[in-house]
Amino acid sequence: MGPDEISRTVEKKYPDFLHKEKKIQEHRLPDLRNVTGKVVMRMAPSPSGPLHVGHSRLAILNDEYVKRYGGELILRIEDTNPANIDPNAYEQIPKDLEWLGVNSTQIVIQSDRMDLYYNEARNLIKLGFAYLCTCETEDFKKKLSKSIACPHRSVSPEENLKQFEKVLNGEYAPGEAVLIVKTQLDHPNPSVRDWIAFRISEANHPRYGHKYRFYPMMNFSVAVDDHLLGLTHVIRGKDHINNTERQKYIFLYNNWELPEYYHYGLVDFPQVVLKTSIIKKGIADGTYTGWDDIRLGSLMTFRKRGFSPETFRRYWIESGMREIDSEFSIEIFYAMNKELIDPETRRLFFVPDPVKIKLNGSPELNPVIQNHPSNRELGSRTYNLGLEPEVFVPKADWDSISEGEEFRLKDLCNVKKTQDRTEFISMEPSGKRVKIIQWCPKNSHEFRIMKPDGVVDHGVMEPQGKEFRGVAQLERYAYANILSSNEAYFTHK
């Protein structure tokens, strides 16, 4: 039996052996604990700016589970720190989520719910689980670290209630009084001991101005809302683990049923600026062009770079929900996006750092170029270059070709380099394996591409790219989102 015969026999008798089934392992998020019927989940960003890639994980994970089990996904905007609110965020956050394909069924804004928080505060005071404290901050912290109660901790509920109303009425200045939730002073974890539930702020609130001055801290408003909104499952970052422990006391004191909590690991985004304070400063001083500056990691930026929102979903589903910290793999993220967009992304020629060369001895050249190698629906384009035309090619490629070497101008013709020009060889590929490079006609226009590292690549774009908008694969260069006749945002290689 010769080799061919063997393989034919094997093929016939044991087809499974040759075609070992390609196991396509689909990443699937684990099931949630304790699901009885529909779930109620939430995502709760603070409106300090637009959403960035980090927020997208929270949004996608919650959205995925609500889609799996059915139920509600609440967008809760946590604007209880008036000093750190970007008024535009109220509008932008829902837009960012819509782009991601995350559908919230209800939007809740915490500043609309101040009375609910005040009522719960009064309730806890009455039950003896909360007290007003007017200690110096440092003094209070020091005592807490040594598990020592401050004098206010033993004040009667009646007296505390009076004090509470005084604070609401403006009889204390910022820093002079806080409301504290009692937990356990001897709790082994110092960060869980008596924690601050309300503090005074006189900052102007974009939605309510100076109507309120005693604002709940996140741990308080979150606990109250998670209960009142009927949350069944809470998914959020690992940085909230200790907050969860604190919030559980509010549930305990009210005998409320706890949601199931999940905390996913922290993700490090190397070399991406995400911090809103830095971005705001950078926009103000002109370092950045805006929230969608190519160097930033906002969803607005990714959108402007032409990413598919589906890429975020795939990436975060693959990342799962484990409590392991990880590094955001931009490499894998790019690869996922490429796989999604490539089948319907047209090709164009962009020549960075162009040099003009003459095609000596060529006939009339009228190339017809497919806009996509396999997707016929994207059509083709034609150029009438005439006899012995001049074209642009990338300088780096030109310099790497040696004297007398044959190479091919893609979809045009084969030529040979001779000093500062080329000699025509043939229209058809010669069959030899030669370097193939992209080119642009003489009447191409100037074009620049903004890259995420802040570098701008200059070059020329073929004439038929002038009207095109959207993501294109600039052959042999990269994918880019063409924003105007002379500028694009770099997507990825």
Next chain:
RNA sequence: GCUCCGAUGGUGUAGUCCGGCCAAGCAUUUCGGCCUUUCGAGCCGACGACCCGGGUCCAAAUCCCGGUCGGAGCACCA
């Protein structure tokens, strides 16, 4: 310092709860090959990992103990 958490190839993950089908799967990167509608595309292939040391067990990535390393929190931010 205190409390808690984690550790699978360069990177992201599957498997860990309920030990055996795991001489560890998938993806990406890198490398090699194929591809005359010629791509930095696509297809095929290769390299590459269970943090360390003990213990339990016929059997450990998986259970137990001890280290090491890494992370989070300890805000009048969220």
